[in-house]
Amino acid sequence: MTLTELTRRTPAIVDSVEERMPNDPIARRLRELGFVAGEQVVVVAAGPFGAEPLLVQVGFTRFALRRAEAARVRLRTLHSGNAGVAA
Numbered sequence: 001m002t003l004t005e006l007t008r009r010t011p012a013i014v015d016s017v018e019e020r021m022p023n024d025p026i027a028r029r030l031r032e033l034g035f036v037a038g039e040q041v042v043v044v045a046a047g048p049f050g051a052e053p054l055l056v057q058v059g060f061t062r063f064a065l066r067r068a069e070a071a072r073v074r075l076r077t078l079h080s081g082n083a084g085v086a087a
Helices: 025-032
Strands: 012-017 040-049 052-058 061-065 073-077
Touching: 012 025
Parallel strands: none
Antiparallel strands: 012 040, 012 073, 040 052, 052 061
């Protein structure tokens, strides 16, 4: 699942950030902002026109992302692969 597919207010865990080319500057910047494996993420809101931008919270910080950027963030739900483990 990608960040663009996540239902609002549903927590998920960042699995990876997709690189579209070697040393991809957008993927690098997303990781610098905190979109790293294991971090919890929530889509807080979406813009009124085409649901863009997405207001996304990572930890205690919120970011506005274009849908094209958010589509690079791969997620797993809190319960997939974590049965019985507190998140």
